[in-house]
Amino acid sequence: MITIRTLISRLCLVACATPAVAQEGAIETSTPLFGAPVASPEPPVTALESIPLPQFLVDGGPVIWAISALSIITLAIILWKTWGLARAGAWRKGHARDAVAAYERGERAMAEQILAQGGGPRSTVVRAAVTGRATKPDALAREDTLRVARNELAEAATGLRALELIATIAPLLGLLGTVLGMIAAFQALQDSGARADPGQLAGGIWEALLTTAAGMAVAIPASAALTWFEAVIDRMRRDIEDAVTRIFVARPPEEAADLTRAAE
Numbered sequence: 001m002i003t004i005r006t007l008i009s010r011l012c013l014v015a016c017a018t019p020a021v022a023q024e025g026a027i028e029t030s031t032p033l034f035g036a037p038v039a040s041p042e043p044p045v046t047a048l049e050s051i052p053l054p055q056f057l058v059d060g061g062p063v064i065w066a067i068s069a070l071s072i073i074t075l076a077i078i079l080w081k082t083w084g085l086a087r088a089g090a091w092r093k094g095h096a097r098d099a100v101a102a103y104e105r106g107e108r109a110m111a112e113q114i115l116a117q118g119g120g121p122r123s124t125v126v127r128a129a130v131t132g133r134a135t136k137p138d139a140l141a142r143e144d145t146l147r148v149a150r151n152e153l154a155e156a157a158t159g160l161r162a163l164e165l166i167a168t169i170a171p172l173l174g175l176l177g178t179v180l181g182m183i184a185a186f187q188a189l190q191d192s193g194a195r196a197d198p199g200q201l202a203g204g205i206w207e208a209l210l211t212t213a214a215g216m217a218v219a220i221p222a223s224a225a226l227t228w229f230e231a232v233i234d235r236m237r238r239d240i241e242d243a244v245t246r247i248f249v250a251r252p253p254e255e256a257a258d259l260t261r262a263a264e
Contacts, residue, residue: 063177067170067214074166074222081159081229089120090156090232093239096122100243103130104250121152125240129247142248149240156233160226167222174215181208 085091095118102111108130115127128148132141185205 061177061181061211063173063180063211064214067173067177067211067218070166070170070173071218074163074218074225077159077162077166078221078225081163081225084158085156085229085232088156089118089123090236092118092120093122094118096120096126096239096243099123099126099130100246103247106251108134121149121156121236122239122243124152125149126243126247129244133247133252138248145244149244153233153237153240156236157229160229160233163222163226163229167219167226170215170219170222171212172215174212177211177215178208181205181211184208 095114099111099114099118102108102114111130112127115123115130125145125148129141129145132144135141136144182205185208
């Protein structure tokens with residue numbers, strides 16, 4: 001039988017144990033809920049910073065930017081000249097050849113009709129030669145034909161000076177960037193004193209040589225394209241000289257037609 005004294009002692013024990021249980025079951029507020037500190041929000045990235053740039057543009061400095069601009073200009077000139085020569089008929093010489101053959105047979109009307117259907121520098125110069133020989137003395141006709149030929153060839157050569165300039169200055173710009181980079185690398189080596197790091201010097205040297213490689217990479221295609229365009233224009237010049245010479249040494253159309261009828 002439980003006495004009053006025993007009941008009071010048990011209640012005291014329960015009252016003393018309750019704060020300890022509550023303290024053990026409490027959640028520490030200083031500890032994060034998921035075991036990791038809450039990260040502060042990062043600042044938003046702008047549109048310009050989100051655009052990735054090739055590392056060589058960053059390492060090369062202003063000189064590499066200039067060489068990159070020259071590369072874009074070189075590509076634009078090559079595409080523009082190729083399209084312009086193709087549109088002008090630089091690789092089409094069938095009409096001029098057929099017109100010269102018809103003129104040598106004495107068929108001037110047929111030659112003029114063939115030239116009217118064709119275009120390009122060859123047909124334009126041959127048309128001037130045929131028309132000039134029919135309407136002017138040979139000396140004046142030759143001078144007028146020469147003037148037309150010079151204008152057509154000069155028009156075909158437009159833009160080649162720019163390619164020649166780029167092929168010349170692109171390696172020089174690369175060499176300039178290399179020299180400036182080497183100067184900066186050795187200045188950094190001097191500033192480091194006894195604590196000089198060979199790796200730092202090597203990094204500065206290869207970054208400096210990067211501009212030379214970029215300049216040569218631009219100059220080589222520009223020089224190759226320039227040589228090809230000059231070869232195309234030289235071929236046009238030879239074809240024009242041959243066609244004009246054949247027209248002026250040929251018999252007049254009336255005499256050629258009489259000889260053809262006599263032969264028949």
